[in-house]
Amino acid sequence: MKKKKNEIECENLELEIRTIFPTEIMVKAIRNNDLERYKNFFLINKMMKVLNNTDMIYSLKQYLINDLNIAKTSINSFLHRNTLIYRVNKMARVSGLNVRKFSDATLLLNILFMRQFLEELKEEELKKEELKKLEAENLATDVVNDVKTEENLQSTENNS
Numbered sequence: 805m806k807k808k809k810n811e812i813e814c815e816n817l818e819l820e821i822r823t824i825f826p827t828e829i830m831v832k833a834i835r836n837n838d839l840e841r842y843k844n845f846f847l848i849n850k851m852m853k854v855l856n857n858t859d860m861i862y863s864l865k866q867y868l869i870n871d872l873n874i875a876k877t878s879i880n881s882f883l884h885r886n887t888l889i890y891r892v893n894k895m896a897r898v899s900g901l902n903v904r905k906f907s908d909a910t911l912l913l914n915i916l917f918m919r920q921f922l923e924e925l926k927e928e929e930l931k932k933e934e935l936k937k938l939e940a941e942n943l944a945t946d947v948v949n950d951v952k953t954e955e956n957l958q959s960t961e962n963n964s
Contacts, residue, residue, distance in 0.1 A: 850899070
């Protein structure tokens with residue numbers, strides 16, 4: 805399979821997750837605006853495949869919401885029990901996280917929160933850039949209008 809331009813490889817995905825996604829480390833990174841490692845994490849080929857699979861993410865979120873209970877999640881989410889088990893196991897195979905364990909489920913929750921945070925941050929940055937462009941355009945328009953007004957005043961004075 806051909807790797808996309810923005811994707812990166814990771815030798816030990818599980819180690820990377822366990823290193824950067826404990827809550828206290830995430831909080832420090834956010835506080836210090838040190839988010840580059842997290843941005844790169846979401847470019848890891850294996851994680852992109854999992855996180856871009858909406859059915860997988862929906863299932864895992866429901867599993868977390870339903871207290872890591874397969875039966876409860878299956879009933880409340882209208883998912884077949886075996887489908888849910890398959891997805892939980894696939895997450896373990898891909899990432900090394902056994903989301904049946906509370907500590908690993910917490911890491912998964914942190915991953916999902918960080919992804920959402922970075923997406924919102926990116927949207928804010930795009931809005932700021934768009935606003936700057938509009939302000940620059942308005943400034944240029946104001947300058948042009950000022951020049952035209954000044955020219956009109958001068959031509960009026962010359963005609964008088």
